[in-house]
Amino acid sequence: MEKLIQQIKQGKVWPFPGGIHPPGQKAQSNTQAIKRLPLPEKLVVPLKQHIGANGQLIVDKGQSVLKGQALTKPVANWSVPVHAPTSGVIADICQMPSAHPSALPELSIIITPDGHDTWCELSPVTEPTTLSHEQLIDIIHNSGIAGMGGAGFPTYIKADSRKPIEFFIVNAVECEPYITADDVLMREHAEQIVKGIELMQQLLSPTLTIIGIEDNKPQAIAAMKQASQHNDKIIVQTVPTVYPSGGEKQLIQLLTDKEVPSGGIPADIGVLVQNVGTLFAIEQAVYQGKPLIERVVTVTGNTIHNAGNVWALLGTEIKHLLDCQGFSPVPQQRVVMGGPMMGFTLPTVRIGVVKTTNCILAPDHSELAEPGPEQACIRCSACADACPASLLPQQLQWFAKSKEYDKLKEYNLFDCIECGACAYVCPSEIPLVQYYRVAKVEIKEQQAEQVKAERAKERFELRKERLEREQEARQNRHKRKPAAAKSADEKQKVADALARVKKSDDKADNKSAVAAAIARAKAKKQTGELEPDNTAVAQERAARKEQARAYKAQKAESNENTNDTPADDKKAAVAAAIARAKAKKATKTESTETTDAPVDDKKAAVAAAIARAKAKKAAQNESNENTDAPADDKKAAVAAAIARAKAKKAAKENESQPTDEVTTESEPSQESEPAAHNAEDKKKAAVAAAIARAKAKKAAKENDSQPTDEVTTESELSQESEPVSRNAEDKKKAAVAAAIARAKAKKRQQEGSDQS
């Protein structure tokens, strides 16, 4: 450490790698004193002239302001106020093109000067050593001072550094060609600059203050040495003229042999850098009480008649500067804000001077030729030799062109300071810096996208987890029930039947449950005389009853004779079971009540079956009319039952018209099952039908003992409730069942006739 300070004091500098020697062109503008310009007609003061947040507007349109009056007040972090550069009226507050490469509009205050240039009340401090650290910082903050070397970093933040500062470096290098603003400022105001340095020393107490000046500014070096000779903690270090020695990182390396870690700030290594212009502004703010409202701007280039440095009020349009210095534009004129290496071309001269504007360069084509066409890279690596950051610009260029972002990061693209040395030396005139800028933006965008995507992924995964949890909870709920029901086969069947009932219930639910209840009540009252518009309700009711019956039958079946049921034909089995159950019931009733009939359970059952079969046939007949209904297993059974009811009714009717009945029956049976009928004797069939009818009558009689409304409802509604049985499959099954029943009936009939 001691050795290092010793070396520095001996004037040792540590050259950084690379660097270039572009023509200085400084003599154009540094021969005259800094000029004061006439007041411009208007001033355009953007709210934001630094890195950080806007200040808050504290003036209104139409308001008169005095010179130095604050127009905004600092609010959020890193916000710095702006001040009225002269007295006048606020003509407007609107969006204006900004002094930025993009020229994107920025909220700006437009002031029409009143010509009096009247200062507001100033509060200069003559003995700043009496000020506390905070007071001094506040003055710097409220004076709106931001780094005037180019970046525009809020000075109060730097001056308030929490990290110990060992070396305070004053950047007076001004390595960019053409620019002489700092040079002439040092020549004319070295004392004030040194006072500014001493204020910073008061704030930071560095071990050593080093003023770095390029050896092409002998007058400035002399002036600064003269002004600082009383302070032994300040040394003026002459550095060789190499671009970009004025780059913050390069200057630190040059003067202290230290490197700012990648991604870090100079304070991390105990170094702080301020530009001479900023230090002058600090002096003005403290000793004069003047906020930052003007700065030195170099107006230069071959198209300027009277190139030189001027005091430009912040907000002065570039046009005013050019006009005052005499400007003869050439075709395809470029006007550069800043120097030729890192400055940016302006889209219009109607842009105001800001705190970071150090130079307006209006070159002709002989001094700064327009770039030629980009040629093939020959990998000469002149760029790498010129790079002050020891990057490999040539490789970066290939990766940038092929958008290999990972490689770009691997080759430290983000350590590029965009000094332009590589593009300057490139024999193929490849606009290298432009490639890097684009790549940097693309990488930043990509990283932002990645962050977004990661957040989205996180959210998605949390949601998925939640849903899985919920689903698991649901499944656990459902699992308990089946476990209980599985205890017995019977229970399973019951559950099945219940499910079936439920299913049809769902159908019925389409109609209003209330309506259904009302209809049911009505039906009971009316006992068979249903009003036509109640059909729907009645239909539903019938369906329900049938389901209940089916359930009952199922139960009975499972209790008694499961072996009768064909396993593969559930529907037929259900229908048959129902029929059997009915038949049994009927037989029972018969056996207990009727005395004249031959008591034979089997025969009764057969009769019932025949009736059933016939009913099915009838159902089929009807079903031919409407074939569009959806298939439903249960419905087939229901339909069968309904058909049965119909058959009963038909049987009743047939007492008066027997011939009709026979015909109606035989016709559909021929159609559906010709084979069964071919061998049949018509007479026999007729007899069988008659017997079946008789049996059906008996069954009907039996049914009469049940509430009448039920039968009526069933029979009446049969037509409407038919749709459920219209399925082709059901038809077949029903037909098969009917055929079987018929065949059985015939057998019984034969037996019966033998007996009789």
Next chain:
Amino acid sequence: MKLTMASSPHNHSHKSLNKLMLTVILACVPGFIAQLIFFGTGVLIQLLLALLTVSVAEAVIMRMRKRSAIAALNDGSAWLTGVLLALSIPPLAPWWIIVIGSVFAIVIVKQLYGGLGFNLFNPAMAAYVLLLVSFPVQMTAWLPATDLLAQPITFSQQLSVIFNGYTSAGFSVDQLRVGFDGMTMATPLDTVKTDIAHGLTISESMQSPVFNQWLGKGWGWVNLGFLIGGIYLIKSKVINWHIPVSFIAMLAICSGIGYIATPGTEPGVAFHLFSGATMLGAFFIATDPVSAATTNRGRLIYGALIGLLVYLIRTFGGFPDAVAFSVLLLNMAVPLIDYYTQPRTYGHGVKK
């Protein structure tokens, strides 16, 4: 007012590819003149043939690639290739040698790889190697320095040899190579190699008239010419010093060690440095930016390895000279060398 927008930097060094290539061609002049003096005007004929061929080849292939032939010719890179090839082949090689070489260099080695900046190999050296392995007789038929010739040979005779294979008097190249003593003369490198193989010592071999003291007659001057041109290139910052210096240093070290280790069979440092294509290779061939290493540390390694290979091939290999093979071999290693020799970026790693 309409202003022109541009991206920074707004100024430029005024370097251009064209200037760069022309500077290199200019730097070839001393060596070329030495060749002209010591080996006859054949080299001029070869040079003109080469320039013509590369121009046509470049123009045709650029048209086929639907690009501007004028712009491609204007960068001068094709001419440089032609010049380097012409300087590398025997001055009295038949005309079709240089034509085949030039076409191969431009069409195959350069353009088929993607044109300027994309060729993996040095076009001139790849063409040289192609010619050497395809036409070994023609490619090794170097005349001795003109003052050693039995029959002085005029410009028209050389023209005739190149285009017809014989002089107007009916001499073939092989006949022309016969010296005063009726012995066919080879290049100094060839002579030494053959003599050592025949069990002669270096001092015995050096008795051959192709030698002038310890250097080959004429060859020393040609190498000196290229050395001067090379220094000019470094001075004018067209090339970095790293490759030639590490190349020459390594060759010197190896030949020095060899000379000390096996006295009598080693021709020594000066002989290696000023024989064959050493200086041409060190300053003009190995430094070809497109195919050479691009980092400074990489260049040191690249140059040193070429120097090592040149020595090894000259001493132990089957060919008398080795620059072309060494350069091509190292061309292949360039991506690897570049990858492992990246400089430390500012702010990265601990600096003490």
